[in-house]
Amino acid sequence: MAESFKLDLTQRPRRLRRTASLRQLVTETVLRPADFIAPLFVIDGKSAPQPIASMPGVSRFAINDLVKECRALAKLGVPAVALFPKLDARLKDEEGTAALHEDALILRAVRAVKKAVPELTIMTDIALDPYTTHGHDGVLTPARDDVDNDRTVEILVKMAVLHARAGVDLVAPSDMMDGRVGAIRQALDAAGCTGTGIMAYSVKFASAYYGPFRDAVGSATAAGTHLLSKATYQLDPANRRTAMTELALDEAEGADIVMVKPAGPYLDIIRDVRNATNKPVAAYQVSGEYAQLQAAAKLGWLDLARTRHESLLAIKRAGADMILTYFAKEMATELKR
Template sequence: MSSDSPLDLVERPRRLRRTASLRAMVQETVLRPADFIAPLFVVEGKGEPEAIASMSGVFRYNVKDLVKECRALAKLGVPAVALFPKLDPKLKDEDGTGALNEDGLILRAVRAVKKALPELTVITDVALDPYTTHGHDGVLTGAGDDVDNDRSVGILSEMAVLHAQAGVDIVAPSDMMDGRIGAIRELLDAHDFTGTAIMAYSAKFNSAYYGPFRDAVGSSKAAGTRLLSKATYQLDPANRRQALNEAALDEDEGADFIMVKPAGAYLDIIREVREETTKPVAAYQVSGEYAQIQAAAQLGWLDLARCRHESLLAIKRAGADLILTYFAKDMAKLLK
């Protein structure tokens, strides 16, 4: 066969990649602003937004500025925000009692955002790590060497009710305690918050990618290290069957959304969870994933815009209906 002779091919897949319009016509996965949930950090006071050194472009906002940021996100078509507080260390203790303060920072933030933007979906974290001096997601056992599962669940359930009373739309237990979804659902319903949804951090792994987030909420400083191990309650990164079991348990206990966290290193888990449930699946592109893309781009090693888009596209392609990402605002601007 001459090198100038065309190959005798039945199919030529490149035909559908030949022009931009053809590529658009056959694109299988599309990102929209409505796919994103923006995680936001809130602090006390009236100061300017505080830059988070390990998360370029991410800030902690006072309540007034938080409302402004939420308004900007809503105008871009981002439908939901997930709020996380950074407390004054003086308000932390071994038992995380600040989590049940009826006038606590996160509750005031929820009230302010819902008053200004009633149509914006507000999600709050249900875990004790921002409130404890040791940085764990629950209270410790008497021996102090592990998290007390059942006692923690009782506190987290009360916490969820306080958040519902403040007007939150979705409570998101991120603690990975056994049985907490059922207990929270039961207590919410008992207090007539049947309309408050639960987004369960069902497959939350004991990941090394959480360091910058712990800086952002101050839990690493409380614990003395961002390397705090939560191996006795978060999932072993080696285990996929346990992740599927956790997701099934949370669904059976009444979860309205199933979440996988982190996202990028666990695309296989997202896909398997998607195939096992009819519930909406969320995935959290965590702080370490965000930080590594930003850092490599600042060094000139990666194209920020392309890597940002590709990383999120992969998460949605794997099966996530919703993506919690610190890129939410920038991506919404681009897609808008």
């Protein structure tokens, strides 16, 4: 019988992968319910939750059900929610004027959640796409060929102050207009809202992964297409250095937390951002990332539980301190077991 072959190795990394307990001891990245922010969609009225076809497992909630969902999330250890309104089409116009109504749906939702679940951190989207008939994040130029940066910022500033006064903990400008973080910070401070933070969508790419979200807030219906180009204000997916320029500007203007969006296809950018700043870094696992995992799992091509966990682990490993994800409730439930 031939002698068995033996390598003369001092280093055998597999030693530390031999048992489950050894692997646990040397785990470098761990997911916790406290890592997640749950994006939630709110509608007016008292209807039952409305399932979103392109986002299986995700629904729009009337305010009473939104409060119940927030209570459930807080009980699971999820510390924060991001609220997004879906308006009746009759409330939309070219200027997005419903965003500044004192009794706006989102403001009523914030007050209700803050009263019922005061320990929960609430952040709200500061952008006009849910409010405009054209689906863009701001008001259009007279030629209707671009978004007017400064006129949009003027509206966003007023919107942010309204949200802060309603009790929001973090306003989250997602519009990608130049100078909006600094203008919002100045306005919040002038209004006495010095405790309200800014989670800036600092590095938001003009991604093809946003389609289901546009369904959820109704901006796709308003625009008449999922394929609305926002390339004049969102970042070119090809540009890595530009992302660092945007990060530096938002940090200098007073952002408290910076964000990369989308997350999964931009892990290199998350790592770049993490290396470049001492600010907390958020990453948004967007609707298209969620939908593609759900679709592949439905076809039996992927194990949903394992792939959702791996996808979120990768985002955290890349450098995100917190992750906005539609898997927040499921993951928190899984991690609590």
